[in-house]
Amino acid sequence: MQKKFDIYKLIDLFIPILAVLAALAVGAVILLFQDANPLEAYSAMFSGAFTNKNGMADTLVKAIPLLLVALGVAIAFRGGVINIGAEGQLIMGALLTTWLGLQLGDTLPGWLVIIIGMLGGAMMGGLWAAVPGLLKAYLGVNEILSTIMMNQIAIQIAFFLLRGPMIDPAELEAGTNIPQSARLARSADLPRFTDMAKALGFTKTAEELGLTGFTAELYGLFVEPTRLHSGLIIAIVLAILVYVLLWRTTIGFRIRTVGENKAASRYAGINVKRYIVLSITLGGVFAGLAGAIEILGLHHRMFEPTAVSAGYGFSGIVVALFGFLNPLGIIPSAILFGGLLVGGDKMQRAMQIPQVLITVILGLVVLFVVSADIWVKRRATRRVSVEEPASPADPDPPPSNIPPAEAAT
Amino acid sequence: MTNDANLLPSGLPRIESMQMRDIVKRFPGVLANDHVNFDVNAGEIHALLGENGAGKSTLMKVLYGLYQPEEGEILLNGQVANIHSPTDAIEQGIGMIHQHFMLVDNLTVAQNVALGLKSSKGKGFVLDLDVVTARIRDLADKYGLYVDPEAIINRLSVGERQRVEIIKALYRGAALLILDEPTAVLTPQEVDEIFKIFRNMAAEGHALIFISHKLDEIFALTDRVTVLRDGRVVGDVLTADVTKNELANMMVGREVLMERHRVPMPVGEVRLKLEDVNAVNDREQPILRHISFAVRSGEILGVAGVSGNGQRALAEAIAGLQPVSEGRVEMDGRDVTNLSPSQMFEAGLSYIPEERMHDGVIKNFNVAENLVLQDHQFPPYSKGIFLNFGTIDSHADEMIREFDIKTPSKDTAVKNLSGGNIQKLILARELDRQPRFLIAAQPTRGVDIGATEYIHAQLLKQRSEGLATLLISEDLDEVMAMSDRIMVLFGGEIMGIVDSDQVTVQQLGLMMAGEKAEDVFAQKDLAAAGDT
Known part of the structure; x- marks a missing residue:
């Protein structure tokens, strides 16, 4: 079979870039309303995130949790489950990692504590995600609602533990009572x-x-x-492994099959419920691991849960969509969004522009990417029907008297 | 107030007459209505009879404004009526009761009736439910449609929900009611009750159109019958003037087009056996009753019946997709009752599902992936947890060649293939597994003639190699041409299992309409009627 060069594939590759540019253009209009020069603002943003070593380090440091969360979101999405609960899964992972680290102290070699901490965090995230997974598979509870509620539970559990059993003894001594844990042993820091x-x-x-x-x-x-730490290497290796999992293994094949069409999966003998639970649990594993790596690589202690998660659970969804739910596409996507977050911070400082504008731009990017994607797909269908008409000997009349529009639903 | 005699109990004017003239409606590749004439008058119950796909629903959707016909016109009380949407139809006094209820389950009866109503508001945007409730009570009284306006829909029985649908139509001023298989989901008792209501409505001056393919009901209820076949009217007769046989004849009595290319085969050992199998749906209603039969190696057992009479449930019960509540399923002498679908595949079952686009393939997956949908986890398609793309791809190339699947390449997404080629793909997948037993549900529906012949030839080839097949089809010609024996299902029950060489289409038609085989064969006049 001869492969011919497809110009449309090239255009499709540029779609995400165009979406970012379009989002930035709309952002520019908002900046103008703030009496700020958009060019100046954007150049402050870009140079802050991508031109010097500390800016780039911060970009990559933020890209690590974004990448991990997005991988989890992508697995769940591919399995037909919408996981909005990465935030809570990340917090629960971070909590257990911290607790394990504090318990083990320096009784074990640092590398062993790191491994135990990461496995514990990943497992905790997975368990936290398995609950809505089981509820969806066996009771039909909508996972969007249940994962959001699980987020709130995670946040409150974290506050409870950090104000009580896990609080830094130094805080009690000093009487400041800030809800945060003690610092983990330095031997358990992920190498920078x-x-x-x-x-x-x-x-x-x-x-x-x-x-x-x-x-x-x-x-x-x-x-x-x-601040750049080795979590980046772990995250990128995992991205490649997730790619292999989804497209090269029987498990990934079944996850994607269930995500595409549950009825056909049932007919093909796949245990649909099991794969629903599996795909969101794997998603939670990655979010929990993100939490573990944030603790071991960056914060070295647990503190205010929403500051640790820093919205990565939600931004990770954007990153996953922007990477077209493909692990290899998610790597650059995570770096880009890490840069946007860092650059937005720099822009705020340089131009006194509220950082929430970055959140607005993130939202706009999603809007443009998703609508561009729909547009690309529609055009692709049209293209196929123009270029490859069913041969005249092969018409496909709709069954009985149902018109095509209705039959398609 | 005008003349009271011209008003219905609901206080609205009657539709004295409705005529549809020379209605033509086309869909790509299908002439659904071919110059159809149809009429109904006030006080009359007019049945519209025909097989699935005969064009009944299309015709009624034209009347209700859901479709625009290419040709023809609709007259109401002798005047040309413009009906471009259901809203137009409702405004002119036409109501439709759909086969599937259009009710919001967690709202009350009154709220459901008020939904989408223009005149339900009291002041401004405020919905005055008391007005609605009072009017429902009034209508219920006048028509004998007893429902509590304050009851929540999901607490009501199916029969009660049907009454709500009728009230909804009456509330909107329906003088002419289209009843699309209104008894499909009702129990016999509920059917009796609703028939009383329909007769009462006709007596009060409503015009009723009753769509059905159940002959008993047509004789029990209607005054006149119009029979549609392949989009054309083949008869418009007074119900009192015809016999069941004549109607069955009109409905299915065409020439058998296909030749029987079956050669007699010595049948082998029993491959599949069902003993007194029963099943219920999720509302605990029986969908399979006391099903017992056996299929042997080298045999095709055809399953005939109007759709929705248990065919799908039967296939799914065998495939492990529908729990069997009582009874026993055996494959090769082994008890396989309620095994999981994957266990059934391992036991040697292959299943070509009825809804091939929905249940048979993953539209966004490519041809190669769809060809290993069940078997990807076994060697040679995988090693450990890793897929073996070398064998998956070479297998795809082989299947494309062997089963003549027309596709640009094995990497083409299945959604871009034609229906016939998707069916060939499924056939390739299911036959290449070398099954012990095959269920083929509607294997040629919506497939062009070339692909149909190919599929038939493949099924017969497999039969000659000893495969046992259950062929479920609504196409009687196909069932007659392909099957060694034919089983007819009606209401989840077996009406009879007959030798396909010793049964006429008319006899099958009667069985499909709910007559037991013993009764059908007892009728001496049948052969004569069948020959005309």
Whole structure:
């Protein structure tokens, strides 16, 4: 079979980029209403997120939880389950990781505590997601509602634990009573890129090597002390594994089959209920792991739950959709949105523009991406019917007297 | 007040006469109504009879404004009526009771009646339910339609819900009522009751159109019958002037077009056996009653019947998709009652489902993926948890060649294939598994002639190789041409299992309308009637 070059595929690839540009354009109008120069604002945003080592490090640090959450959302979506509960799953994962870390202290080698903490966090997230999964599969409870409610429960459990059993003893001593845990043992910190670079023998700074400009910043990002930690590597490896899971394994095949058509899955002998529970549970595993990595790699302690989750549970949905629910597409998508979050922060500081504008732009991006996607699909159907008409010997009259429009529903 | 005699009990004017003249309605590839004439007068119950796909529903949707005909006109009281939407139809006094209820389950009767009503408001936007309730009571009184306006729909029985639908239509001023298979979901007692109401309504001056394919009901209720077949009117007669046989003849009595290319086969061992199988739907109503039969190797058992008489439930009960509440299913002598679908596939069942686009394929998956929908988890298509794309792809190429599936490539999404080719794909998938037993439900519905012949040839080839097949079809010609024996289902019950060489289409038609085989064969005049 000869493959011919398809110009439309190229156009489709640009659709997400066009969607971002369109969202930025609408954002520019809002900026004008704020009496701000959009060009100035956007350049502050871009340079803040993508031009210097600390900005890039922050972008990637935010991309880590976004990527992990989005992977989970994508698995659930592919399985036909809409998981709005990543926020709660992330918080529960972070809580258990913190608790395990505090319990183990430095009684075990650091790397073992890290592994136990990550497995615990992932498991907790999975359990938190399994509840709405079971409710949906066996009682028909709408997962959108139940996952949102599970978010609230997670937040309140976190506050309860952080004000009581898990509170930092130092807070009680000082009488400040801020709801946060003690810091985990330093041995249980996920290695930062700078630590790893040192271990590999990169000890010189960019300046010492005589690097300048963007090369220096890029070198600095990976070698000099920044917040960038090895969670990034874990997340990217997992993205590739999720791709393999969904498109190369029998389990992924069945998850996608159930997500596409539950009736046909039943007819094909697939246990639909089991796969509904499985796909959202896997989604929760990734959100829980995001929580674990936030604790081990970045915060090293648990504090106000909504500050730890920082809305990643919701932004992750946007990231997943923007990456077309494809794990490999989600990697750049997570980095882009990490950059938008960091850049929005920088823009706020440079121009006194409220950061919520970034939230508006995120929403607009989703709107444009989803509508562009629908448009692309419609056009694709039209294209097929124009280019590949069913051969005259092969007409397909609608069954009995149902008109095509009705038969299609 | 004008002359009282011209008003209905609901206080609205009668439709003295309705005529549909030369109605033509086309769908791509199908002439659904071919110059159909149909009329009904006040005080009359006029039956519209025909097989599935004969064009009954299309004709009524034209009358109700859901479809616009390409040709023809509708006259109300002798005047040309413009009916472009159901709203137009309702304003001119036409109401329709759908086969499936259009009620909101968690609202009350009164709220349901008020839904979408223009004149239900009291002041401004405020809905005055008291007015609605009072009017419902008034209508219920006048027509003997007893329902509590304050009852919530999901607490009502099916029969009561039907009465709500009728009240809804009357409330909107219906003088002419289209009843689309109104008894399909009712119990015999509820049917008796609703018939009384219908007769009463006709006596009061309503015009009623009764759509059905149940001969008993037509004789019990109607004054006149129009029979549709393949979109054309084949008869318009007074019910009192015809016999059941004549009607069955009109409904299905066409030439058997297909030749019987079946060669007699020595049948082998019993592959599938059902013993007194019963099943209920989710509302605990029986959908299969005391089903017992056996299918042997090298045999095709045809299942005839009007759709909705248990065919689908039967197929699903065998396939493990519908729980069997009583009785026993055996495959190759082994008890397989209520095994899961995947266990049934492993036991050697293949199933071509009726709704192929919905149940048979994943539209967004490509041809290769759809060809391994059940078997992807077994070697050679996978190793451990990993799919083996090498064999999946070569298998797809092989199937495309062997079963002549017309597709640009194996990577084409199935939604872009024609219906005939999707059916060939499903056939390829189900036959390549070398099943012990095959259920083929409506295997050629909506498929062009070429593909139909191909599918038939494949089924016969498999039969000659010893496959046992259950062929469920609404196409009587197909059932007669393909089957060794024919089983007729009616109301979830077996009306009889007959040798396909010793039964006429007319006899099958009677059985499909609810006559037991013993009764049908007892009628001596049948053969004579069948020959005319």
